[in-house]
Amino acid sequence: MSPERPPLLLLPGLLCDHAAWAATAAGLPQYDCRVPEWGLLDTLDAMAEHVLASTAEPRFALAGHSMGGRVALEVVRRAPHRVTHLALLDTGYQALPNGEAAEKERAGRATLLARAREAGMRAMGQVWATGMVHPDQLGTPLFDTILDMIERSHPDQFAAQIHALLGRPDATSLLGDVRCPTLVLCARQDTWSPLARHEVMAALIPDSVLHVVEHSGHMSPMERPQDVADAVRTWLARPESGAAAPDASKVGRA
Known part of the structure; x- marks a missing residue:
């Protein structure tokens, strides 16, 4: 190099x-x-x-x-x-965190993973990514690029990374x-x-x-x-x- x-x-x-x-x-x-x-x-x-x-x-x-x-x-x-x-x-x-906050996070991530397995990664991404960008980006080519990126992943990768984050x-x-x-x-x-x-x-x-x-x-x-x-x-x-x-x-x- x-x-x-x-x-x-x-x-x-x-x-x-x-x-x-x-x-x-x-x-x-x-x-x-x-x-x-x-x-x-x-x-x-x-x-x-x-x-x-x-x-x-x-x-x-x-x-x-x-x-x-x-x-x-x-x-x-x-x-x-x-x-x-x-x-x-x-x-x-x-x-x-401990207690209710932890259970809420686990449940939220489990719901997204279930949607990814049932409806596909892009369908899950349309729900999840909506809260990940500035509201002005919704429906833009950039938002589609984000959905394309999410769709390149597999639910098993999603599950692995969720496991990593829950065990952070x-x-x-x-x-x-x-x-x-x-x-x-x-x-x-x-x-x-x-x-x-x-x-x-x-x-x-x-x-x-x-x-x-x-x-x-x-x-x-x-x-x-x-x-x-x-x-x-x-x-x-x-x-x-x-x-x-x-x-x-x-x-x-x-």
Whole structure:
């Protein structure tokens, strides 16, 4: 690999593939952008091990969207020395909650999986993806692209990734140990992984930068690829060592 194009691993979320990152990656031609496939891997641990095992370079920049952000944190947990920069987009860090909230999540995901098996992935996606984008995107070619992406997956892959998310580890204690330049990015209208969660996450990661993408839902790398690419480019320009000046857009609460 040419040193002029350093590796940038772009980890996709639930039922996402290369299409989730394609438009953002197109705005980053100076980087060797790679999007792994999860196949039937059914734990975040296994996904993180897959990323590490399939990346030949000793060091790389790492960005994860949604479930991919959780995988990125597990990569950092295992091999912090290999990650030069970390970006967490429209994601989370806590384990499955206890009690009624957990049962509600399990039931909701089981209902979607049942629909996928009975009516097909695209029919399930039409229900699920409606809440994943800004309302202005409904019925647009972009929404059709998202449905096409979902349809490329199989219900067994959906089941495996649901299993991974329901068994997600808590990464709260890890956040304070992150030492590489970190971007925490969230769309203003992301109702799936809301901004308030990212404010807390940014406050817990030393010297992180919080960036808010306007007029976008959860699928920010597809909905606002130029805004995301610009934020990623600025993040990658931060030096690996030494503290950067605090960013004025960072809003946090302990």
